[in-house]
Amino acid sequence: MLLRLVVGSRRWSSSSSSFRGAARQEGLAEVRRLASFAPLSFVEELREVRAGGKPFGAEALSASKGFKFPELPATNLDGSEVTLPEYFEKRVTLVAVSTRQVGAVKLASWIVPLAQRLCASSRAKNSTKIVELTIVENPVARLFRSWFLANLRRGENDPLLHHSTLLRIGDTSAQRAALGMANRLVGYVFLVDHRGRVRFRASGAATDDELALLFDQTVGLVADRERSQGV
Template sequence: MKLFEIFDKEKAEERKRDIQEEMKRGYFDDFKDLKETQGRMFQPSEQLYPAGTSPHLPPLAVMEPGGAEVMFPPPQGSLRVALLCIAFRAGAEDKLESWSEPYRDGLQGCSGARWFDLSLVESAVMSIWPFKQMILRSGLTAPAAPSEVCLLQREPIFHFGDATEIRRALGMTNRLTGYAYLIDGKGRVRWRGSGQATAAEAENLVSCARELHSAGD
């Protein structure tokens, strides 16, 4: 029992330090960084990270627009390559589209290629009814027309609550910009980008995604 008390105390202290760190960095700090960097928190990868040294995406409980709760990333074998776009605020959508649209067009017809839009909702208020239902409903889209069945479809997912672990693991230091990652079939992060993509950067993303799809590891 003493041992458990020690662990609980250490966990509480760690959480306290996390909260203090978050309080020191607020909206205006993020806005200042956004203005200075144009939303580019890190430079896009020029090539795929080696599989052996690539970090695994931390398991995260997410909700689909219909309300079902699932774990992300998906089980091994359910994809070959996936683009994961992450946003904390709606203002990041334009930046994310500069990555997702070229990926969607470039990976059309590639079996096992997927595209996820992850919204991280950390606000306690927005995580309760009716706000939570409104957010989930925003991810609902009309069924695809018969001619569009084969198209690569956006898959919106949402996480409500603390996102400290995934933020730190993926280097997401600013909540006002957008982040894009390529995930392989084993849930490893093989490429990353942030902010607005240039034409050359978007082309490189597509090239890396195709390479990862072809490798299929």
């Protein structure tokens, strides 16, 4: 009995050490990623937009390189308050984020093609979600919250995307740093897996090759979600 307890204790200790080691490595990676973030001045942002408006190209992230989507309170179009990533309901979710209209107009090049693909597959439709997040960082905008929501509702013409548009008013510097959104004039997309981790990221308007990468990554993450649920 004593031998079993000792062996069991050693196994638990080894497992616990491995867990702590993995958590420590993940924490260090997060610190390095945040430390490398450098927000741009308006002049730098404008220069980057004029040069093509893509701070970074599309990138599929492995499970080990993926990172947690930061917690972010937001408002749904019906006025209800939600919190990301809880709002994703453990689905594979495309999150399209913009802080300026000039960046928002490019997001349709990602949203519409993926939405059309998902709509054609009931299996994928039940496992995925598309969320468009509009960020207004000026705190004075809270006085005009109803106007912003009404304006977003008027722009919600596609029933496929209904209830998937969110508004965030207030400072999001920490979340933008976590997501690498250095240029506020550019739109960004992030594909989040069912564990709440970013597994694909891109910026600006989508190219055909980038869309193909997004489609492939979405299919893979949906399959991973189904395996985890024993489907």
